[in-house]
Amino acid sequence: MLARHVRPLLSLLAAIGASTLISACDTGGETPLGPGGNASTGGSASAAGTSSGASTGGSGGAATAGAGSSGAAGSSAGAAATDSLAAKYAGIFPIGAAVSDFHLTALEDVLIRDFNHLTCENAMKIADIHPSEDTYDWASADRIADFARSHGMKLTGHTLLWHRQTPAWMFAGVTAGDAASLELLKSRLKLHIETVVGRYADVVDNWDVVNEAISDTADKQYRDGPEGSKWFEVFGSEEYIYWAYQFAKDALEAKEPGSSAGKLYYNEYVATVKADKILKLLAWLKDDKGITLDGVGFQSHENMTWPTVTDLQTAIDKVKAAGYKVKISELDVTVYSDYATGPFVPQPAVTYTPELAARQAQRFADLFTLYRKNKDVVTSVTFWGVSDDQTWLDNEPVPSRDDFPLLYDDLHQPKPARAAIMNF
Secondary structure (H helix, E strand, O other): OHHHOOHHHHHHHHHHOOOOOOOOOOOOOOOOOOOOOOHHHOHHHOOHHHOOOOOOOOOOOOOOOOOOOOOOOOOOHHHHOOOOHHHHOOOOOOEEEEEOHHHHHHOHHHHHHHOOEEEEOOOOOHHHHOOEOOEOOOHHHHHHHHHHHHOOOEEEEEEEEEOOOOOHHHHOOOOOOOHHHHHHHHHHHHHHHHHHHHHHOOOEEEEEEEEOOEOOOOOOOEOOHHHOOHHHHHHOOOHHHHHHHHHHHHHHHHHOOOOOOOOEEEEEOOHHHHHHHHHHHHHHHHHHHOOOOOEEEEOOEEOOOOOOHHHHHHHHHHHHHOOOEEEEEEEEEOOOOOOOOOOOOOOOOOOOOHHHHHHHHHHHHHHHHHHHHOOOOEEEEEEOOOEOOOOHHHOOOOOOOOOOOOOEOOOOOEOHHHHHHHOO
């Protein structure tokens, strides 16, 4: 899993001098884990957190920290626990979380109180939901979808096409450059998309149709060759991206005419670096293929200093100027900067002191100040997890190191970061 994004990005990081953990959002399926909503639908902004009963108390020993829009210190984490994060942000944008079966049981009360939008962390990826050509495994995705329905929440459909977590059967008997093979692959993709979209169209208000198709190499547009996209290899071009969006749009329109509006997203990591490439892809889809997307998912796996608020604002401005929305699709903030010098140098584990908790709280406060400032274009903010005991960062880039990246600690108590984004 470490090689999935970390190692291929070293040259990119060295080139831009980024001091960040820059690896991408999604778990590769190796961890028991599992991005954001579309505010244009309106329905996902309900205050689903009115039925409390979640854990109360302090922040697990961390120092009290809070922040308003200026990041000033404020109320305690314990006091914030009596409120609803989703309700606080009602009318601004939905607050989401990526979840698995674990979260529905271990953190049910927290989900009900603090979130009004969910993402299946892994359960809707092709390998999980469609493990063989004639078999669908709906169990986990259905549980999450039913949980969302029962609590008045919406889902992000994540993801219909990705170069990872695609089972071997999808490409079985398919040869690059062979026209008949290409039609077979397209038919398989079409059926998969139609089936998944059809099952969850009522509860999904935006789809990560294509995930991470942009190259990490500075002078390349698309992921191909050594970067390992079988889709690009078989199609011989980026044409597969078009077909995924066409099939998704057709599937939604078949359910209800006009229902694809506002729901077609492209999702990518290090969007501050890749913004121009992403917009080139969207322009190609619109101008050459007649498919207009609705927005871009900024995965937003950040560290304590990178990307800067200025970097993020510049990228958001570019996407907005091109006519698209932005969703913060997979937010977490690691306390480490393993790429501070460009090359990957793993930092040793640290103790999560009150001082560190307060600095992380300030970082979250600064990010949410930026998101609120851009509420006209930011359609949702989704955390990639809920609590520090279940996060993809447990496994990469440094296995078994606690990155402390989320709003709740290992004991499921609220951290100062939660109070910080509540206090504005």
